Amino acid sequence: MADRSGREISSAIAVPAGQRKRHSALVRVTHWITTLAFLALLLSGGEIVLSHPRFYWGETGNVNTRPWLNLHLPSSRDTVPTGYGYVLPDENGWSRYLHFQAAWLAVGTGLLYLLFGFFAGHFRRNLFPAASDLSMKPLGASLLRHLRFERPDKEEAWSYNMLQRLTYLFVIFVLFPLMIWTGLAMSFGFTSEFPWAVRLLGGQQTARSLHFLVTILLVLFLFIHVLMVFVAGFRNRMRAMITGRATPPTE
Amino acid sequence: MSNIPRRKFITTGLAVAAGASGIAVAAKVAQHHGLLPPDAGGIYGPGEALTYAAQRILGRHSMAREFSSTEISTSPFANEVDPLGDEFKRLQAANFVEWRVTVDGMAARPTSFSLAELRSFPTSTQVTMIGCEEGWTYIAEWTGVPLSHILDRVGALSGVRYVVYRSIQLDWWESVDMADALHPQTLLAHRMNGSELPVPFGGPVRMRVPRQLGYKNVKYINRVTLTDNLKPFGKGRGGAAADGGYAWYAGI
Numbered sequence: 001m002a003d004r005s006g007r008e009i010s011s012a013i014a015v016p017a018g019q020r021k022r023h024s025a026l027v028r029v030t031h032w033i034t035t036l037a038f039l040a041l042l043l044s045g046g047e048i049v050l051s052h053p054r055f056y057w058g059e060t061g062n063v064n065t066r067p068w069l070n071l072h073l074p075s076s077r078d079t080v081p082t083g084y085g086y087v088l089p090d091e092n093g094w095s096r097y098l099h100f101q102a103a104w105l106a107v108g109t110g111l112l113y114l115l116f117g118f119f120a121g122h123f124r125r126n127l128f129p130a131a132s133d134l135s136m137k138p139l140g141a142s143l144l145r146h147l148r149f150e151r152p153d154k155e156e157a158w159s160y161n162m163l164q165r166l167t168y169l170f171v172i173f174v175l176f177p178l179m180i181w182t183g184l185a186m187s188f189g190f191t192s193e194f195p196w197a198v199r200l201l202g203g204q205q206t207a208r209s210l211h212f213l214v215t216i217l218l219v220l221f222l223f224i225h226v227l228m229v230f231v232a233g234f235r236n237r238m239r240a241m242i243t244g245r246a247t248p249p250t251e
Numbered sequence: 252m253s254n255i256p257r258r259k260f261i262t263t264g265l266a267v268a269a270g271a272s273g274i275a276v277a278a279k280v281a282q283h284h285g286l287l288p289p290d291a292g293g294i295y296g297p298g299e300a301l302t303y304a305a306q307r308i309l310g311r312h313s314m315a316r317e318f319s320s321t322e323i324s325t326s327p328f329a330n331e332v333d334p335l336g337d338e339f340k341r342l343q344a345a346n347f348v349e350w351r352v353t354v355d356g357m358a359a360r361p362t363s364f365s366l367a368e369l370r371s372f373p374t375s376t377q378v379t380m381i382g383c384e385e386g387w388t389y390i391a392e393w394t395g396v397p398l399s400h401i402l403d404r405v406g407a408l409s410g411v412r413y414v415v416y417r418s419i420q421l422d423w424w425e426s427v428d429m430a431d432a433l434h435p436q437t438l439l440a441h442r443m444n445g446s447e448l449p450v451p452f453g454g455p456v457r458m459r460v461p462r463q464l465g466y467k468n469v470k471y472i473n474r475v476t477l478t479d480n481l482k483p484f485g486k487g488r489g490g491a492a493a494d495g496g497y498a499w500y501a502g503i
Contacts, residue, residue, distance in 0.1 A: 051385040059318070059380065062387035064326035077385060079331055092384060093496030094295070100503060101298025188382060189502025192462050193310030204380060204388050 019247050022158065022240035027122065030113040031241055033105065038218070040102035045215060047095040050088055051076045055212060059203035068209070103183065110176060127172075129165050138162060149231050154248070171221055175214055182211040285412065285428070289481045289489040290499045303500045311430050315461035318378045323444060324389035329451035332420065332470060339419050339471065347455040352439065356415070356477035359406030366455055370441060372396040372404075377436055379461040381468060384501065391452075393459050395440030399433045401475065410479045413489065416458050417474040425467050425490040426481060426499075427460060436461050439472060464501035466492045 023031075053075055054067035061067065063079060076088040117123040142163045145152075152161065160168065184190045185198040185207035201207045229237045240246040278300070281287050286304035290296070335343075342350050347366050355361040375397050382388040398414065414432040417424040431437050440459040441448050448454035453470030460467045467490075481489040493499040 048384075048386070052383075052387055054387075059322065060324050060388045060390055062324075062326070062328035062389055064328050065324075079328075093492075093498075096384060097295035097299065097498060100302055100498075101295050104298050104301050186382075187306075187503040188315060188380075188462050188464065189306040189310065189313075192313035192315045192502075193306075195316050198316070204382065208386055 019245040020158070021244060022246040023244050024116075024120075024122065025244060026113070026116045026120070028241055028244055030109050030116075033109045034113075037102045037106035037109065038222070040098055041106065042215070042219070044095040044099040044102065047091050048099065049212070050074070051090070051092050052080060053082070054080070055209045056205040057202070057209060058205055061205040103180075107180060126160055127165050127169055129162055133162050139166075146228070152232050158246075167221070171218070175218055175221070178214050179211065179218070182207045182214065186211065288498075288500045289487065290493050295498075299498055299500065302503050306500075306502045307428075307430060312434075313462070315377075315379050315436050318380065318390050320378055320392065322390050323378060323392055327389035327391055327452070328387060329449075330383065330465070332451075333423075335450075335471075336419070336421070342419075343450065350455050350473070352456060352473055352475060354401060354405045354475045354477070357408040357411045357479060358402075358477050359408065360404075362405050364401075366441070369396055369439060369456065372400060374442075375435065375438060376442075377438070377459075377461065379436065379459075381461070381465050383465040384497070392444050393438060393440045394442035395438030395456075395459060397435060398437045398439060398458075398475075399435070401439065402432065402477070405477075407477050411477045412479045413477075413481055415476040415478055415481070415484055415489075416469055416472055417476075418469050419471040419473045423469060423471075423491050424485070425458070425469050425492065426478075426484070427463070427467065431460055431462060434460075434462065439475075462502055466497065467501050 049071070050073060053071040053073040054061070054063075055069040055071075056065060056067050063081060073082065074084040074086060074088050075082045076090050076092070078087045117127070139162055142161055146163060181197065182201065184194075185201050186204060191198045191204075198204055198207055201210060236246050278287070278291075281300060281304050286307055287300050288303040291300045291303075350366040351363045352366075352369060353361075353363040373396070374394050376392060376394040378390060378392045380388050380390050402411075402414070411429065413426045413428055415424060415426040427437070436459075438459040440453070440457050441455060443449065443452055443454075448457060453468070453472075456472045458467070458469045458472050476484075478484070481487060485491065486494040488494050489499040490497075492501075
């Protein structure tokens with residue numbers, strides 16, 4: 001190799017002709033670990049809900065009290081009045097094990113991502129919007145393009161558009177922390193040490209209800225996120241998130 | 252070829268090796284400080300060990316939340332238990348005067364206490380929440396003998412690491428570490444909401460461990476064993492729930 005300047009070497013080795021760098025290795029790795037952990041949490045969490053598919057506000061709630069939400073699903077416990085003539089098998093043992101292990105994985109990955117995001121400039125470069133971009137007009141136009149399922153323009157192949165940025169920021173800095181907080185607020189060991197964590201939320205059952213409601217928001221996000229990947233071009237976007245490289249859009 | 256990929260390969264290899272040995276060292280240190288739960292093996296071992304160690308490091312002496320008496324649930328839920336056996340029914344018919352709690356194992360003075368003796372010991376009262384791993388909760392006032400008082404009475408030996416407690420119900424038992432066994436809120440509860448503990452809620456005597464979930468709060472206690480090793484009990488995972496695939500530590 002004649003030229004040892006990092007940029008040329010890495011582009012000569014890593015990026016085939018016609019492709020450009022899109023996502024850093026750390027973003028890709030944390031993205032897929034988070035995906036794995038999220039699916040494990042969703043599966044095991046849904047399973048745990050089946051042992052008591054009713055939700056309450058405040059501190060206490062059980063089959064003798066009125067729920068604000070009854071999912072009307074069959075249950076894995078015969079003590080829950082469901083209206084179904086059968087009881088599902090008890091899968092809470094492995095579900096709870098998996099839920100907490102996946103939660104540790106998600107939290108660890110999230111911390112790594114946050115460090116990278118703040119110190120390596122990922123947030124500044126790719127997520128934090130410039131103040132000038134936050135006016136209603138371009139945001140409205142972007143929203144309209146999304147609602148029409150229009151393919152993104154050329155520029156968006158290389159960075160996130162404003163709607164994307166705001167959504168990702170909301171998921172990363174609002175929904176994920178809320179999920180962790182409401183989850184920990186249900187742990188007796190945790191709330192013994194940090195009682196305000198559950199008191200601030202309004203009680204043990206409120207924490208459980210919020211944990212469930214934020215799950216619905218995250219599933220909604222997942223659904224739209226995957227839909228948008230298809231709208232924007234599934235192969236190219238998947239290649240970008242797996243190999244880190246993308247092909248410029250042809251028009 | 253450039254030496255960059257090889258360098259990358261070597262650094263990645265070193266990082267993986269360092270990570271693996273780091274985990275091995277962490278596990279050894281955790282073991283030494285009693286921070287590994289008995290179910291720390293297997294695929295869910297890492298998550299379980301992290302939860303248990305984190306909660307023991309952060310709040311070994313933390314107190315479960317206590318509530319005001321106005322917050323006591325008007326409709327608590329007893330949950331169901333397997334049908335109570337003939338032995339229980341015989342004792343119940345005689346108003347539990349013959350009920351005994353035998354304390355044995357690593358004790359200088361193993362003793363069998365009658366219910367009347369237990370009731371005569373100093374009591375502690377708490378208004379705390381009981382929560383099931385299924386997700387439901389209620390709040391009640393519990394009164395009972397602190398387990399630490401019983402351990403003092405029988406002269407617990409210094410090497411005790413776990414307290415195993417059994418129900419009169421066959422195959423219903425659990426255990427706690429010394430952080431919970433000596434914790435002031437851990438009670439052999441015999442009263443609830445100002446009355447004798449009702450049978451559906453575990454009367455005449457129930458273990459109350461308010462920093463852990465309902466399944467550690469075993470009903471109908473008639474035996475307590477002090478030990479330094481959970482291996483000989485059941486499948487060696489420290490409790491009937493753990494033997495059945497649940498986590499031994501239920502602080503989460």
